[in-house]
Structure formats: structure tokens, C-alpha cells
Amino acid sequence: MEQLDVLVVGAGLSGIGAAYRLQTQSPQHSYAVLEAREDLGGTWDLFRYPGVRSDSDMFTLGFPFHPWTAAKAIADGPSILEYLHESATTYGIDKNIRFGRRVLRASWSSSDALWTVETSQETYTCSFLYVCSGYYNYDSGYVVDFPGLDEFQGRVVHPQQWPEDLDYSGQRVVVIGSGATAVTLVPAMAPQAAHVTMLQRTPSYVASRPAKDAFSDRLRAVLPEKLAHRLIRGKNVAFSSAVYSAFRRWPAHAAWLLNSTVAKQLPDSIPADPHFTPRYKPWDQRLCLVPDADLFESLRDGSASVVTDEIDTFTANGIRLRSGDHLEADLVVTATGLQMVALGKIELTVDGERVDPHDTFVYKGMMLSGVPNLAWCIGYTNNSWTLRSDLTSQYVCRLLNHLDRTGSRICVPEIDPAEYDAPPRPVVDLSSGYIRRAASILPRQGSYGPWRLRQNYPRDLVTLRYGSLDDGTMHFRSAAPQPVG
Template sequence: MEHLDVLIVGAGLSGIGAAYRLQTQSPERSYAVLEGREDLGGTWDLFRYPGIRSDSDMFTLGFPFHPWTAAKAIADGPSILQYLRETASTYGITSKIRFGRRVVSASWSTADARWTVETPAESYTCNFLYVCSGYYDYDSGYVVDFPGLSSYEGRVVHPQHWPDDLDYTGKRVVVIGSGATAVTLVPAMAGRAEHVTMLQRSPSYIASRPAVDAVSDRLRAVLPEGLAHRVIRGKNVAFSSLAYGAFRRFPAHAAAFLNKAAARQLPSSIPADPHFVPRYKPWDQRLCLVPDSDLFRAFRKGSASIQTDEIDTFTPDGILLRSGEHLPADVVVTATGLKMVALGKIALTVDGRAVSVGDTFVYRGMMLSGVPNLAWCIGYTNNSWTLRSDLTSQYVCRLLNHMARTGTEVCLPEIAAEEYTKPARPVVDLTSGYIQRAAALLPRQGTTGPWRLRQNYPRDLVALRFGKLTNPDLHFS
């Protein structure tokens, strides 16, 4: 059984970043990356649907140690995957990845001060377990059992498992959904399909943004690459943080701003209300981004349209709506959302006791109460994922170095008993359906101090990179 100081689970954006930080900021630690799939990239290798792209700018979604140099700030999936492969190769991380090793269980022994990690093929032991598998279920997306679906004679596909043989050229397509996946698919498919209809039960807030950042391009033209990257990254972090704060503080004004911006880009045949007037406040759910107004351009061209209604039943050749209207469809894409899981569905035990992750609280947004020597890497919901994940990896390295200096082997976060009596929120605090469905599975956040997860990068930057490691709630032994 191979033993390593640290095992990283997942070779996606978070895992590659974690490996870099570990080998540069805690280089004396041996490590390996266990990846369940046969290639690196995580989400960017899994999703292959038309138009797949980032919904954050690549200057902040990319790594701070490996600048994004491509022209587009909002990049397509294949370009991001190539960037991840290049990063892993450049820093010697690829050789550390063990592909086809899906972690199914991990058991902690206090007597040995180590984890035993099991994959279907082999076992490992480690002193510290760092789970960088995100929180999406890679096995399947969220599937709705629509009435009459079995009678439908066309093709039904889910974006998470896009078939290579699907030819929708000249076909009538209905995309069910209103989230980020749907607003990406509709304009991407509209160029080849006869017509694409976006069918939504309720609308989402949608904002347009240029795919190419003109200010960033000017900065890159006059500044050295490293300096330009830092300036652009700082500019984008400041803008997104200020915008998020303003939207949360003045939700009525934010809603009016977004609604008017959408209305200005719509053709006269599509009214903003009800199609682009959501029932929730901005940032109660994640904001949908469309680069270069591609969704609205598809509406103006007439190659795509939108329906806000509910499904009564599928028919052999389409979908009958509650309003009585019938949508003919040769292909139906069910962009109905994703399924969330905690820690990649790894079964955890501590000294023979099964850990119910949904009953734990998160310390510093990464460690679980009552679980020693383990961190879970997740990103922001209101900003680029990598901003938070990179801070987490740097904190883990600081923690490991502190333990080495002090001769301690175990770090255990423990929350005060009274916190269990207070109202708790899930670690991902949005009202989106996919999050609400998984609320009982996810760890919780507390009300104060290191148990509260704030969506605030500047504050986290100070706390995680420069703040004290010692805390009454974190026990070293």
C-alpha cells in the first residue's frame, strides 16, 4: 500500500492548482493526484455540449501563476481544457496524476494518524487528504420525469452526456431550462438547427459581456506579461466584487438595471416580461452571462425564440404546454440542471464511525468539523471559482508547514455545541434548484467566525494567506 504525505483527489482546475501550490509552497511533502477519469480537466473534459464556455473571465478563472494569454476573456471549453493540459505539463504535474483511480472511500485512524484511501483498483495511505473534486455529480445530471416522455418519438439528450452522433442540422430543437447551460446551448445550436426554442418555467437574470476585454488587451500591449496579468486580475476582481456588493445591497435597482438591459436587446416580438423578469432577487441565484449578446442576437435573427410556460405532457412529435400551445420538436435538450454531491461521494469514516457530511460544519470554508486532516476545495459562487480554490490551496500549504514546524501530526476543527442550536445554512448559499435539492447532503456553515463562509475575496485573501493559523476551534496534536 503506497503512502504519501498528501493525496489530492481530482485533476481538474482545483486539483491542478493544488498540486502546483503543494510542490512550490510545501515542497518537502510527497503527493499524488487521484483522478477517476482517464484524462485531466474535470468539468472541462466532461462537458462536450455545443458552445461550452466559461462564465467567468479567464484572467481570474485561470491560475495566477500561469497567465492566460489567449485573446478571448470568455473562453470556449476546448481552449480551457488545452490551457489546463499545458499548465499541468509545464509544471510537471501530469506525471503525478494517477488516472482511472476513482476514490470510493477514505477511513481515518487516530492511532496511526493517517487516512486509508480506497479506489476500485488499489489502496493508498496518506497523512492529509485534500479533496478537489468540486461538488457536481459526474455520473449523471438532474433528470426530470416529464409526463408522456415515453411517447415522444424524437431524440432526448442531457447536456452532461452529449452524444457524439447527434446531428441537429435542420432540426427543430427545444432546450428546456433557463440557467447557464441553456443560455449557452441556444445560440450555439441556432446556427445549424432549423429553429431553437428555449422553454423555461421561470426566467433567470442574464447579463451580456464582451468576449474580448478591450481594456485588458491594451494593458497587455504596453505592460510586461507578468505585470499585465496582475493588473488585469486585480481590475477584474475589484469590478466583480463591487458589482456583487452593490447588487446585494440594492436588489431592486439591480433588478431594474438587468431587466432594462435585457429589454433593450430583445426584438419587438419578445417582451421582457414575463421572459426576462425573474421572481427572485439578483444573486439569490448565480447570474447567467452571455458573451457578445449571442443569445439576444439569435432572438433578433429569428433563429431562436423563447417560451415561458410549464410542460403539460410530451407528445409523439413535441411538447404540449399548460397554455395549450404545442411546440414541435425533433430534438429535446433537457438542460434541467446538475446534481450536487459532497466530496465526490467519498464514503468517510473516522475511527470506524461513518461521517454524515450533511451534519458537519465547514471551518474556513474547507475543513469539516470532527474530521481530522482533511480539506475540501470549493470556489466562489459570486466570482471566479479559482479565486477561492487557490486561496484554499495556499491555506492548506500554510497549515501543513505549521504542523511540520510544530511537530504536530493532526489538525482537527471542532465547533462549539451551541452552534448546533442556531439556524444553519448550506455551504453553497443560493436558492437555485440544484442547490436546494442537495442541501441535506452538503456541509453547513455556522453563524460567526471561521465557521461562516463569506463570498468576499478581499476579506478571504487577508484571512487565508496572512491570518493566524491557530484558533481555539482548530486543535493540533
């Protein structure tokens, strides 16, 4: 049984960033990265559907310590995966990744101040467990049991299990969905398919932006690479934070701006209402990014169309809608969403007692109430994932160094239900369907204090980098015998 100071679960964006921070900010601690898959990259290794790309600019989605140098700020999946491999190799992180190790169970012992971590291959012990596997189920996406699906004679695929041999050239394609995956698939498939129809029950907010950042390109042309990267990153953080704050403060104006901008890019045959006019407020769900307006270009040239309706039933050669219309299809892509999981579906126990993540509150967006020496790395919903995940990793390093300095071995955030009676909310506070479906399994957040996960990078930057560790909510102690009885 191998013992390490820190075990990092997951070798995607978060896990690679965590490994770098451990090496540079807490180098006295041994660590390993446990990855369930046979390669690194996480999301960017898993998703292989046409057009897969980032929905955030790479100057903020990329690592602050390894500048993004490619031309496009909105990058495709293969380019991001190549960047992650390059980052892991450059800093020697790849040597510490153990592939094919799916973490199944983790058991905490207060008397030993150790986690015992069981994987699909072997068992480890560690002083601190850092789960960087995100909150998506990598095994399967959300599958809807549509009426009449067995009658359909064409092919049905889900983006999360995209077949390598899928040839859709000259085929009639229906993409079911209106989220980020659907608006990515439609323009990517349109040039090869006979026609692509995006079938949506309700629309989402869609925003266009250039795939290349002209201002950033000018800065990179005249400034040293690291300085240019720092300035571009700061500019993008400031802009996205300001836009989010304005949209949340003035939702009616934001909706008008988004809807009117989309209307100008649509052909006359496709009205903005109902096809691109959502009934919810902007940022109640995440905005869908359309780089270089590629979705609207496909709609204008006729290679793609959008239908807002509900499915009545599948037929042998397509889909019959509630309106009575029929969509003929050779291939149906069910971009119906993802499934969420808590802490990579790891079974947790603390001193022999099973921990249900839904019964816990999230402390500072990363640790669970009553669970010692464990952090869960999740990113922002209103900004680049990495902005938040990197702050979390730096905070974990501060926490580890504080344990060393004080001679403590245990750190645990504790909440007193009698003193904290704020109504709980899901840790991911959006109204998207995949989040509502997971509300009963996700950890919860409160309304104020360290139990609230704020979507505010500037504020988190100050709190997590420089705020007090010993704040009265986080408790530090040495290992102690387990209570009797």
C-alpha cells in the same frame, strides 16, 4: 499500499492548482493526484455540448501562476481544456496524476494519524486528504421524468451526456431550461438547427458582456506578460466584488438595471416580462453570462425563440404546454440542471465511525468539523471558482508547514454545539434548484465566525493567507491511541 504525505482527489482546475501550490509552497511533502476519469480537466473534459464556455473571465478563472494569453477573456471549453493541459505539463504536475482512480472510501485512524484511501484500482495511505473534485455529480445530471416522455418519437439528450455523433442540422430543437447551460446552448445550436426554442418555466437574470476585454488587451500590448496579468486580475476582482456588493445591497435597483438592459436587446416580439424578469433578487441565484450578446442576436434574427410556460406532456412530435400551445420538436435537450454531491461521494469514517457530511459544519470554507486532516476545495458562487480554490490550496500548504514546525500530526476544527447555536445553512448559500435539492446531503455553514463561508475574496485573501492558524477552533495534536469503549 503506497504511502504519501498528501493525496489530492481530482485533476480539474482545483486539483492542478493544488498540485502547483504543494510543489512550490510545501515541497517537502510527497503527493499524488487521483483522477477518476482517463484525462485531466474535470468539468472542462466532461462537458462537450455545443458552445460550452466559461461564465467567468479567464484572467480570474485561470491560475495566477500561469497567465491566460488567449484573445478571448470569456473562453470556450476546448480552449480551457488546452490551457489546463498546458499548465499541468509546464510544471510537471501531469507526472503525478494517477488516472482511472475513483476514490471510494477513506478511513481515518487517530492512532496512526493516517487516512487509508481505497480507490477503484488500489489502496493508499496519506497524512492529509485534499478533495478537489468540486460538488457536481460527474456520473449524471438532474433528470426530470416528464409526463409522456415515452411517447416522444424524437431524440432526448442531457447536456452532461452529449453524444459525439449528434447531428441536429435542420432539426427543430427545444432546449428545456433557463440557466447558464440553456443560454449557452441556444445561440450555439441556432445556426445549424431549423429553429431553437428555449422553453423555461421561470426566467433567470441574464447579463451580457464582451467576450474580449479591450482594456486588458491594451495592457497586455504594452506591459510584460506577468505584470499585465496581475493588474488585469486585480482589476477584474475589484470590479466583480464591487458589483456583487452593490447588487446585494440594492437588489431593487440591480433588478431594474438588469431587466432594462436586457429589454433593449430584445426584439419587439419578445417582451422582457415575463421572459427575462425573474421573481427572485439578483444573486439569490448565479447570473447567466451572455458573451457578445449572442443569445439576443439569435432571438433578433429569428433563429431562436423563448417560451415561458409549463410542460403538460410530451407528445409523439413535441411538447404540449399548460397553456394549450404545442411545440413541435425533433430534438429535446433537457438542460434541467446538475446534481450536487458532497466530497465526491467518498464514504468517510473517522476511527470507525461513519461521517455524514450533512452533520458537519464547514470551517473556513474548506474543512469539516470533527474530521481531522481533510480539506474540501470549493470555489465562489459570486466570482471565479479559482479565486477561492487557490486561496484554499495556499491555506492547506500553510497548515501542512505548521504541522511540520510544531511537530504535530493532526489538525481538526471542532465546534461546540452548546456554544454555537447559530441556525445552519447549506454550504452553498443560493436558492437555485440544484442547491435546494442537495440541502440534505451537503455540509452546513453557520452565520458567523470561521463557520461562515463568505463570498468575499478580499476578506478571504487576508484571512487565509495571513490569519492565525492556531485560532482556538483549529486543534493541533500528535497521534494518540484511540479511546476505549
